[in-house]
Amino acid sequence: MIKKISFLVLVLTILNACISNRNLKNELKDIYYWDQIYREYFDDSTSAKRKSEIKNELFKKGVDTAKINWKLVVEKDSANIIKVEKIIAEYGYPGKSMVGKPENKAVWLVIQHSKKIGKYLPLIKEAGKKKEIPFRQVATMEDRYLMDQGKEQIYGSQGYGSFWSEEGKDYRTEYIWPIKDPENVNKKRKEAGFTNTIEEYGKEIYGKDFVYKVYTLDDVKNNKIEIKEGKHPNH
Known part of the structure; x- marks a missing residue:
């Protein structure tokens, strides 16, 4: 019984x-x-x-x-x-x-x-470690957190840009946020589960004419980012 x-x-x-x-x-x-x-x-x-x-x-x-x-x-x-x-x-x-x-x-x-993100990133990392979510999602969140902290990202998953008008003209900046080890970023992207290179990713988010350029945090701080005329091609 x-x-x-x-x-x-x-x-x-x-x-x-x-x-x-x-x-x-x-x-x-x-x-x-x-x-x-x-x-x-x-x-x-x-x-x-x-x-x-x-x-x-x-x-x-x-x-x-x-x-x-x-x-x-x-x-x-x-x-x-x-x-x-x-x-x-x-x-x-x-x-x-x-x-x-x-x-x-x-x-x-x-x-x-x-x-x-800062509060829950450890939880996300643990979920990735246990394969509860794809590791590329962990990588993407870590990149976002680093960028928000004004630090270099690791996997190049975060783009950044700004748009403004001045004297009747439109201007924009669009770039991949600075990467800690840009020479090896494509290797790290592949290991993390991303299926494209940093160059291909840039074209996906900014259009086929986008050319990936390596920028540093100093470039960002000192406004050394290339400025283009016109609105974003997709706007």
Whole structure:
């Protein structure tokens, strides 16, 4: 009789865990969606057809599509980080073994888009070490953190730029943030799981005519970044 009760308790425990993980997976799926959908809409590479599809999706979800602006991204990011911090407090990092893919990337995305990278970077590194998320995501977050601290990045995943007008003309800077060991960056990128070189990556984010140049922190500090006339080609 005791064995039967113990077995029943075990079965119920497993069932509860499965239900909990399924609920968590659904919550993360929703978080993932709202983190990405507006960013996809505002992405310069998103086609007019896809933007129309996104508007229809959002309309069905009760969004006033006549008032879509970047403020909605900020609002969703603020709501998502609150949800994510509660999830982390209860589950730790909800990785691949707990919720599967692509939901294992949801928490990473929200943190990457927040001001709390420094707080959670150790957690992200541990998740990467355990293969709960791809290591390239760890590398990308570490690069973002280093750049935000005014330090050299490692893997070259962070671009930087500015846009302004002066005397009726448009100007811009666009460059890959300084890298600690630029001579070996492509080797490090490959080891981290990136599938393109730093030169190819630069063209992906800034257009086919972009030419990668090595800049130092001193170059940034002393405004020695090349200035180009005109708006970004994709704007």
